[in-house]
Amino acid sequence: MSDTMHVSGTVQPRAPHQTHANRKRTDTGHRRDPCVPQEFVHRPFVDDILVTSWRRLDDSRFSLTAQWPHDHGYFTPVHGHHHLILTGETIRQAGLLLCHTELGVPVGHHFILGDLVYTTRPEHLAVGDGPTRLTVQVTCSRMRMRAGTLSSGHFNMTIRKAGRIVATGHSDVTVASPAVYRRIRGERLTARHAPGPLPAPVPHQLTGSTKDNDVLLSPTGRPDQWHLRIAPGHAAMVNPANDHIPGMLLLDAAQQAARALTAPRAFVPYAFGTEFRRYAEHGLPCTLVAQHVPSALPATTTVRVTGSQEDEPVFVSTLTALDARR
Known part of the structure; x- marks a missing residue:
């Protein structure tokens, strides 16, 4: 019999959790509410942690709490609504947290x-005067x-x-042990983001960013194509430990x-799907191409971006995105 099998309930239910990370004072002088340790959600800074607690309901269901900041330095509101990426980051952090705390994955696995x-x-995503609790x-x-350790799984979230x-x-x-990850990555394992001469950004207004330092696109001379640019100190999205x-x-990006392609019209996506094909490597140019594709629903605009x-x-x-009302 293989030592890999489909299982349910391998890890026994545990009591509700509310863990406290070391608090760090933010630039604005206030302190964040207690949150889970950074290593459980793979974020180097406390202010970027969105998930605040978790508990097991049964063999396959869990309930978590989270909060979205109203004044984050990077995930700034767009047209009065929370930044689209906060939803994806919440899904990512929730899955990582459960893997480490309830599904047997040691910190250090990939x-x-x-x-x-x-x-x-x-x-339902309007930004208020304080954090949005979820x-x-x-x-x-x-x-x-x-x-006893998760090797792969599907996480469905509401x-x-x-x-x-x-x-x-x-x-x-899919989860990889350090040894397996070393074999997968090979000589790329020691690669790190090395800031060099930074190409000019496209105007930040085209991308929905508040300042040029947050723009991840540089022009190529084509209106539907850009090069990826990562400014030094882009701490909200870049973990220095990533290879x-x-x-x-x-x-x-x-x-x-998508916003740059559709400018000057406002393009505020409500649906976002991404398939990852391979690792995006440090030190290699990354080109993004955006194109309009047919939408499945009326009064919507759909853009496909390939990196x-x-x-x-x-x-x-x-x-x-929903089309603007006329």
């Missing part, structure tokens, strides 16, 4: 994200365990604000590209 898909309800219901399926659904989504994750460009940064290195697709994102 996660390979296959896809990340979510749909939001903009009417609940996240997670159902795990297609779980494969090896010696995010609610005051009982109302604000977003739904899912992700598929590759983080997937969440690629998602943000995709939504910037490539060395003429090989790295990721493909599809973003859909």
Whole structure:
């Protein structure tokens, strides 16, 4: 019998959790509410941690709490609504947290994200005067365990604000031990982001960014194509320990590209799906191409963004926005 099998309930239910990370004072002088340790959600800074607690409901279902900042230095509101990437980052952090705390994955193992898909309800995503408090219901399926440790699984999530659904989504994750990851990455394992001469950004207004330092696109001379640019100190999206460009940064670059393609019209996506094909490597040019594609629903606009290195697709994102009312 193989030592890999489909299982459910390998890890026994535990009591509700509310862990406290070391608090750090933010630039604005206030202190964040207690949150989970950074190593459980793979974020180097406390202010970027969105998930605040978790508890197991049964063998495959969990309930988490989260909060979205109203005054984050990078995830700034767009047209009075929370930044689109906050939903994807919440799904990512929730999955990582459960893997480490409930599904037997040791800190130090690596996660390979296959896809990340979510749909939001903009009417429930207005930004208030303080953090938006959320609940996240997670159902795990297609779980494969090896010696009591998750090796792959599907995480389906529903995010609610005051009982109302604000977003739904899912992700598929494969887990690699340090030894397996070393074999996968080879000489790339020691690669790190090395800031060099930074190309000029496209105007930040085209991307929905508030300042040039947050712009992830540089022009190529074509209105539908850009090169990825990562400014030094881009701390909200770049973990210095990563040996590759983080997937969440690629998602943000995709939504910037979609907005640049559709400018000057406002393009505020409510649905975002990404398939990751391979690692985005440090030190190699990454080209993004955006194109209009047919929408499945009337009165919507859909844009597909493909990121490539060395003429090989790295990721493909599809973003859909409601058309502006006339």
